[in-house]
Amino acid sequence: MFDTHCHLNFSRFKKNVDEVIRRAKNADVTQIVIPGTDIESSKKAIEIAEKHEGLYGAVGIHPHHAFQITSYELSGEARSRFARRVTNLVTEIEKLLSHSKVIAVGEIGIDRHVYENTKYEQYVVDEHFLAIQRELFAKQIHLAIKHHKSLIIHNREATDDVLKILADNWDTKLVGRAVFHCCEPSERLLSFAKEHNMFIGVDGDITYDQKKQEFIKRVPLEMLVLETDSPYLLPEPLRSRKEYLWRSQIPLRGTNEPKNVIIIADVISKLLNLSCEVIAKKTTENAQRLFVM
Ligand SMILES: [Zn+2]
Numbered sequence: 369m370f371d372t373h374c375h376l377n378f379s380r381f382k383k384n385v386d387e388v389i390r391r392a393k394n395a396d397v398t399q400i401v402i403p404g405t406d407i408e409s410s411k412k413a414i415e416i417a418e419k420h421e422g423l424y425g426a427v428g429i430h431p432h433h434a435f436q437i438t439s440y441e442l443s444g445e446a447r448s449r450f451a452r453r454v455t456n457l458v459t460e461i462e463k464l465l466s467h468s469k470v471i472a473v474g475e476i477g478i479d480r481h482v483y484e485n486t487k488y489e490q491y492v493v494d495e496h497f498l499a500i501q502r503e504l505f506a507k508q509i510h511l512a513i514k515h516h517k518s519l520i521i522h523n524r525e526a527t528d529d530v531l532k533i534l535a536d537n538w539d540t541k542l543v544g545r546a547v548f549h550c551c552e553p554s555e556r557l558l559s560f561a562k563e564h565n566m567f568i569g570v571d572g573d574i575t576y577d578q579k580k581q582e583f584i585k586r587v588p589l590e591m592l593v594l595e596t597d598s599p600y601l602l603p604e605p606l607r608s609r610k611e612y613l614w615r616s617q618i619p620l621r622g623t624n625e626p627k628n629v630i631i632i633a634d635v636i637s638k639l640l641n642l643s644c645e646v647i648a649k650k651t652t653e654n655a656q657r658l659f660v661m
Pocket residue numbers: 475522523549550
């Protein structure tokens with residue numbers, strides 16, 4: 369099987385990454401893509417991928433971490449210089465794209481969610497911050513086009529923006545090479561994905577989110593790819609066994625990991641009335657097409 373989105377580059381896996389990878393391979397999850405969310409985690413993704421067969425890195429600045437540009441401004445830098453900050457970050461990402469184990473630009477996109485757990489003080493989603501997110505997203509889409517890479521798209525509560533920016537910057541090179549990761553259950557996202565030959569990423573929340581369960585029945589099987597988004601989105605029944613940080617998705621104990629991709633395949637197989645083997649096989653083939661393997 370193929371876990372198309374897993375943050376083995378995050379500090380939660382610092383102590384046991386090799387063990388987690390071993391457990392994944394024992395569970396027949398032999399291919400994993402590790403997306404970056406900033407420069408540091410993008411480099412870390414490459415570093416892990418270099419050491420393990422079947423593991424690949426994606427590099428990119430996540431919209432949440434676009435806030436680091438706002439942080440410069442909060443420390444006194446002129447707002448008008450944000451364009452240069454964006455360009456500098458994109459240049460850093462572009463350098464990483466030449467590595468042989470980097471198969472995609474990601475995760476990139478737009479995120480309007482107001483996070484309670486964030487390292488950024490004074491985190492606020494205002495129009496200026498969204499302007500920075502849009503600029504970064506568009507510029508990174510162009511990196512994928514320029515360097516013939518696939519695209520991992522993060523969209524949280526921002527479908528209008530994401531679809532507009534994708535449409536405005538679309539290129540035929542992206543056909544069959546982009547995924548709405550952790551796709552929100554939206555008909556508009558689905559029809560855009562169908563029109564542009566994109567993929568839909570399904571996570572552990574399919575095990576408990578009824579809207580997503582209904583949504584998945586309307587997605588053609590050839591568009592589905594599986595992802596754990598580890599360490600987040602622990603699937604049921606593991607999720608109920610854990611304690612959670614107050615009002616957050618982050619478990620205090622227990623962490624999601626790529627071996628759990630089988631749980632997602634199993635739930636989809638029940639929803640679609642197909643065997644788990646068929647779901648595993650098809651989604652693996654889809655992921656290999658998405659990342660051109
Ligand atoms: Zn994401």
